Amino acid sequence: MNDDGVLGGIHLPSDGSVNPTDLTQALAKGARMNGATIRENISFKEVLTKNGKIIGVSTEQGIISTDTVDNCGSMWARELGQQNVVSIPIHACEHYYLVAQPIPNLPSDLPALRSHYDGTYWKQDTSKLLFRFDNFKAKAGIPENFDFDSLPFVEEDMMEVLEMSMNRVPVLQENGIQTFFNGPESYSHDGRFNLGETPNLKGYFLLAGINSTGIQSGSGAEKALADWIMTGHPPMDSAEMDSARIEDWRARDIYWQEHCPQTLVLTYAMQWPRRQREKARNLRRTPFHHAMKAHGAVYDEVQGWECPAWFAPDVVFPESDYSFYRPSWLNYVQEEQKTVRGSVGIIDYSMLQKLLVSGRDAENFL
Ligand SMILES: Cc1cc2nc3c(=O)[nH]c(=O)nc-3n(C[C@H](O)[C@H](O)[C@H](O)COP(=O)(O)OP(=O)(O)OC[C@H]3O[C@@H](n4cnc5c(N)ncnc54)[C@H](O)[C@@H]3O)c2cc1C
Structure with a gap:
């Protein structure tokens, strides 16, 4: 290896390497030994539901009755999910x-x-x-x-x-x-798995969007999913991967098509704090967008919304720089923070999620 330009490195002596075919066969053998039946080359058609509950899956060789389904369809998972209005932004x-x-x-x-x-x-x-x-x-x-x-x-x-x-x-x-x-x-829209039960349909589980780490992390992720199916809750804090984080619009055109390939592009890119994606921006803007832009707003994406991250004074170019140290815009954020604390400011929260709590016990619950 030519070490020109190398400032440092990490050596992990415990790293291993595995042949994917052997690993797959070993996992299948382990599953069979524990009672699983594996049937290959059968096309899965759709998840059947009745009164909002899963009752089975239809395949080209007939119906299998079940109340639990795991969509591990990888790059085909999105299309499979669409049949049951389950949004899976992977490409x-x-x-x-x-x-x-x-x-x-x-x-x-x-x-x-x-x-x-x-x-x-x-x-x-x-x-x-x-x-x-x-x-x-x-x-x-x-x-x-x-x-x-x-x-x-x-x-x-x-x-x-x-x-x-x-x-x-x-x-x-x-x-x-x-x-x-x-x-x-x-590849998923944000570089993380789609793991767990979807909020749209009870019993519909997902493990998709593995972003090219399926050999190294597939077994662990499947174990987490299996525990989740058996106990009804995730075995650990999996909020970052939880399919419940996915809003339907993320699996729709433009956002889905542009963000998933960017996950691949950014795999080896510098992981700056607050790093922004350039593609599919300006899809969701609040009514105050232009007014704030006129005041120098520099936008970050928050849940697909354009959200002012900081305001550039007239003489400053309105663009965030990235750093592991103190970014240049931090001073302007501090000034704004002091102003709001010492006098008054207006903050646009339109982009934050709203929860509607309704029903007889809503007030007690709140
Ligand atoms: C070139 C390359 C190099 C890679 N290198 C690495 C690496 O070094 N390390 C690493 O960890 N990972 C690597 N990966 C990634 C790894 O191979 C994948 O993450 C992993 O194989 C994904 O497994 P999966 O079971 O989620 O999906 P898949 O293996 O794609 O399985 C999905 C299955 O669903 C089936 N299916 C879809 N629709 C239906 C339907 N309607 N009915 C029935 N079956 C259906 C498909 O036929 C397919 O068999 C690499 C991938 C590529 C392409």
């Missing part, structure tokens, strides 16, 4: 990887290398180097009836990152690439 996105020609004497215990600066991830694979990378121009979508297949490998989409990779691991410059691969994986 298939292109995911590239390359395998270099065999390298003599490549150690079999070579640690996996992640270089966030170059957006690359490396590991040894039977005396070859396999590397995948951040696709700076991630594209969404798969052909209909896509099944165990690959997508076209567009060289110009990856030239920039390939050059960085060759510089970081120079052996590639002499060694050449054996395999170019582009396969789809599902």
Whole structure:
């Protein structure tokens, strides 16, 4: 590895690597040993409901009665969910990887290398180097009836990152690439799983939008889901992943189509505090939007709403800078805070969620 520009790193000696096919077979074997029946190549058609409750699922080979369903349909999960008005903002996105020609004497215990600066991830694979990378121009979508297949490998989409990779691991410059691969994986709108029971339909569970970590985290996530199904509540605080956080509009066009590929683009990007997404902005604005903009408002996205993060004075360019230290706009926020505390200010809270509590005991409850 060429260590030019490297300021530091973390070595995790306990890291492991696993063959996905063997892992899948091992999990299936474990499930069978514990009483599960696995049936393959049966198309699932729809979740059947009666009086707002799940009564079964229909498949091309008939109906299975059940009151609990787990939609793990990955990049097809959104379409499956739509049949029951369950919103799942995930999208298939292109995911590239390359395998270099065999390298003599490549150690079999070579640690996996992640270089966030170059957006690359490396590991040894039977005396070859396999590397995948951040696709700076991630594209969404798969052909209909896509099944165990690959997508076209567009060289110009990856030239920039390939050059960085060759510089970081120079052996590639002499060694050449054996395999170019582009396969789809599902990405969620915010880079987190859709896990747990959906609020729309009791008994309808989800585990989808794994954002290319399904091998490493699939087993743990499924365990959490299984515990949730058995006990009726999540086994730990899973609020960040909980499918209940998802409002229906997030799975609709523009927001869904633009945010999911951005999750892929940002996988290796610098995770600045308060980092904003540039795509699909200005979809929800309050009636005070323009008035506040005229006063220098710089907007952050909050639940899809444009929300003023701070107000730039006339001489300051209205754009947030990112920093792990003290960002330049903090002074203006402090001034505003002191003004509101010492005298008076008006804050637009239109974008916050409203809860309607109704019924006979509403007042007591509140
Ligand atoms: C190129 C590439 C490299 C990756 N590298 C890594 C890595 O290094 N580490 C890592 O942790 N992860 C990696 N991943 C991600 C990992 O492979 C996925 O996260 C994982 O396979 C997702 O598992 P899943 O069960 O959620 O979805 P899938 O494996 O996609 O399974 C979903 C299943 O649902 C089925 N289905 C859909 N609709 C229906 C229906 N109507 N009826 C019946 N069946 C249906 C599909 O046929 C499919 O079998 C990589 C992915 C790609 C593409």
